[in-house]
Amino acid sequence: MPTLEKLPNLRILKLDHGAFTGKKMVCSAECFPKLDSLTLGWLENLEEWTVDEGAMPTLRHLEIGHCRKLKMLPDGLRFITTLRQLKIEMMPMAFKDKLVEGGEDFFKVQHVPSIIFLNLYEK
Template sequence: MHNFSTKHSSVRDLHRMKRLETLSIIVNGGCTMETLSSSLSELTHLENLTINDDKVLYATKNDEKGFVLDCVHLKQLELEIHMPSLPDEKHFPSHLTTIHLYGCCLEEDPMPILEKLVHLYDVDLSHMSLCGRRMVCSGGGFPQLHKLHLFGLNKWEEWIVKEGSMPLLHILRVDNFHKLKEIPDGLRFITSLKELKICRAPWGFKKKLSREGEDYYKVQHIPLVQIEYDYR
């Protein structure tokens, strides 16, 4: 089911769709996140879920308190809702393989939660999904992650990747950032990396990542490194 709207229907109607496997919801009134969470927990066969709040850029920080995801079989998740922090890993489905966060304005680093989801294969954090300044990927985290895309995190300043994090990462894309000071030292430990693409990077990255640059040692093991600079 696609484009289920809370403006024209009640999420409680979902209770009768026990075998629903794919669902996209547009939250545009008449529903709290607590009610939505409760209704989704009834869908025990759900594998693909998209939730879009059409007022995501204007929501207040208290609008999504109590949001949890207890869909046991969920594999793919896309969230476009305002939420100051993620639910803890106990309220994320243990079989989740793909997650896309858009415009969530997370004030807390999501990585300590996401890296504990051992089946995650593809993570995409886009367009102010993080409003904090620091991100830390711990050793042993993201054991199955192959793809990581970080886009439009305009307040992001510091990224730490510890040895042992993301041991199977193949593709890393960092796009449209303004305050990040440097690529993390820990990338040199991720020997599985096949492709690094940095788009709309500040000019300071050009010198640092060149063959004579101070940060070249971090990326010299990666077969394909592409850097596109922000010419504004």
């Protein structure tokens, strides 16, 4: 990620099917300055994701699917006020339960106008 996040004009990034193999992904402050859309899918080793304040300042669409070891969204997501759509697909029902109103992580996404959950499963 340290190399990718410095690309100044990157607008769409899709990491899937082993494109990222680490356990922890970090998006540092000022990373991806023009990123509009981010997709994380089938990242089977991903357990933790950190987003620093100031990261991805223009992100509008975020999609996460099939990242079964990822237990929660990063706290720093609350600072991405441009986010308009969050799509969660093929993740455990417990992941959704944290994000809905009243859930322990709702504060991270309460500013997002459209949150879509598809094909969730019980673990």
